[in-house]
Amino acid sequence: MSGELWEVAKSLFPGGVNSPVRAKVQPYPFYVRGGQGPYIFTEEGKALVDFVLGYGPLFLGHNPPYVRRAVERQLERGWLFGTPSRAEVELARKIRRHVPSMEKMRFVNSGTEATMVALRLARGYTGRTKVLKFDGNYHGAHDYVLIDAGSAASEYGVPTSAGVPEEVTRTVSVCPYNDLSCVQKILSKEDHAAVIVEPVMGNMGVIPPSKGFLSGLREICSSTGTLLIFDEVITGFRLSISGAQGLFGVNPDITTLGKIVGGGFPIGVVGGRKEIMDQLTPSGPVFNAGTFNAHPLSMAAGVAVIEQLENGNHHVVAERAAKAFVDSLDDSLKLTHVVNRVGSMFQVFLGVSEVRNASQARKADREAYLRLHSSLLREGVFIPPSQFEALFTSAAHDQDVVDFVVRALRNAVRSVG
Numbered sequence: 489m490s491g492e493l494w495e496v497a498k499s500l501f502p503g504g505v506n507s508p509v510r511a512k513v514q515p516y517p518f519y520v521r522g523g524q525g526p527y528i529f530t531e532e533g534k535a536l537v538d539f540v541l542g543y544g545p546l547f548l549g550h551n552p553p554y555v556r557r558a559v560e561r562q563l564e565r566g567w568l569f570g571t572p573s574r575a576e577v578e579l580a581r582k583i584r585r586h587v588p589s590m591e592k593m594r595f596v597n598s599g600t601e602a603t604m605v606a607l608r609l610a611r612g613y614t615g616r617t618k619v620l621k622f623d624g625n626y627h628g629a630h631d632y633v634l635i636d637a638g639s640a641a642s643e644y645g646v647p648t649s650a651g652v653p654e655e656v657t658r659t660v661s662v663c664p665y666n667d668l669s670c671v672q673k674i675l676s677k678e679d680h681a682a683v684i685v686e687p688v689m690g691n692m693g694v695i696p697p698s699k700g701f702l703s704g705l706r707e708i709c710s711s712t713g714t715l716l717i718f719d720e721v722i723t724g725f726r727l728s729i730s731g732a733q734g735l736f737g738v739n740p741d742i743t744t745l746g747k748i749v750g751g752g753f754p755i756g757v758v759g760g761r762k763e764i765m766d767q768l769t770p771s772g773p774v775f776n777a778g779t780f781n782a783h784p785l786s787m788a789a790g791v792a793v794i795e796q797l798e799n800g801n802h803h804v805v806a807e808r809a810a811k812a813f814v815d816s817l818d819d820s821l822k823l824t825h826v827v828n829r830v831g832s833m834f835q836v837f838l839g840v841s842e843v844r845n846a847s848q849a850r851k852a853d854r855e856a857y858l859r860l861h862s863s864l865l866r867e868g869v870f871i872p873p874s875q876f877e878a879l880f881t882s883a884a885h886d887q888d889v890v891d892f893v894v895r896a897l898r899n900a901v902r903s904v905g
């Protein structure tokens with residue numbers, strides 16, 4: 489049972505968990521036995537409608553048969569060879585077909601690794617040291633991005649992590665999200681290698697880019713010789729089959745992917761213009777290597793997921809469910825609130841009337857949000873236990889699920905006040 493596992497886990501893991509946001513569920517995290525479609529099943533045997541979806545990767549829901557079969561086929565053949573395998577070529581060709589700005593790419597094992605390689609590549613290619621990021625954007629858990637970071641770093645009050653050397657911090661400039669004048673001012677010195685941005689912010693709740701923000705970044709970067717990196721670890725293959733860059737029609741120089749493109753198996757991808765990517769070892773001097781890079785199981789799962797996205801109306805189904813949730817929330821909540829939604833990712837901010845950047849997100853009533861989380865859990869619905877995460881829907885969130893969730897929401901909002 490969850491309570492017993494938690495007691496042991498506390499003695500084994502710092503804070504009882506292996507990724508901090510998981511510890512936010514009160515009074516202790518529930519342990520999960522399995523998942524199917526839009527549901528997860530707890531150790532206690534309770535079914536929960538899942539709006540966390542592994543923090544984004546499971547765009548087709550839990551345990552979809554075509555992904556499972558692809559992984560099983562790979563398992564039968566073996567799963568690690570230390571040499572290239574066919575599936576990595578297949579997955580890369582699919583990614584490039586849908587995200588043409590990724591002319592060449594490197595497969596790594598997490599979004600964290602992907603952004604780390606992207607920034608190193610940008611420095612190697614431009615010969616410049618500094619990079620610019622945005623307050624509240626989260627790009628994983630390495631030194632160069634744990635500065636004013638969102639997600640669990642903000643939730644636990646350490647947006648700038650202890651242990652990041654000051655020498656590193658000094659090389660990272662930070663602007664408020666959606667503030668082009670700040671970017672213009674900083675980049676005008678022409679000493680920054682890159683701007684890294686979540687094209688839709690999904691790690692401070694959800695915050696959409698203002699009209700003209702992404703195209704403005706493109707223009708400023710091009711005119712100052714700065715590389716533009718879109719961190720599409722969340723948005724890639726979610727906001728459209730071509731990610732946020734397809735949706736907004738703005739091409740970055742470098743893209744990072746993760747989550748969906750590995751079908752729920754560990755993956756990160758860094759890709760971009762040929763001449764930039766060719767700086768990577770063995771064709772260039774910027775080093776990257778990895779025992780598990782292009783892991784055959786992740787490659788097989790990724791190919792299966794993209795095949796599904798190429799043939800179904802999965803984005804329509806996921807987006808319809810997200811819209812229904814948001815509409816129902818708007819109808820039931822009496823309290824002042826904002827719901828930001830882009831496609832199938834969204835978040836509600838209670839007690840505030842506008843959220844366009846991280847400082848506005850920080851003003852939301854986080855206690856009230858946690859009450860909403862807990863009461864939804866009692867009603868059989870799992871949303872992230874942190875204001876600074878996004879809710880996600882999947883292609884498995886069909887009309888029956890939506891109807892159930894709308895009823896659950898009506899009961900749950902009473903606890904919010």
Ligand SMILES: Cc1ncc(COP(=O)(O)O)c(C=O)c1O
Binds near residue numbers: 691
């Ligand atoms: C936008 C973004 N970039 C990078 C990462 C890091 O990915 P990972 O957790 O796979 O290291 C995440 C999430 O964790 C993310 O949301």
Ligand SMILES: N[C@H](C=O)CCC(=O)O
Binds near residue numbers: 507509510691877
């Ligand atoms: N916000 C993070 C990634 O998107 C959530 C994953 C984690 O921190 O465990």
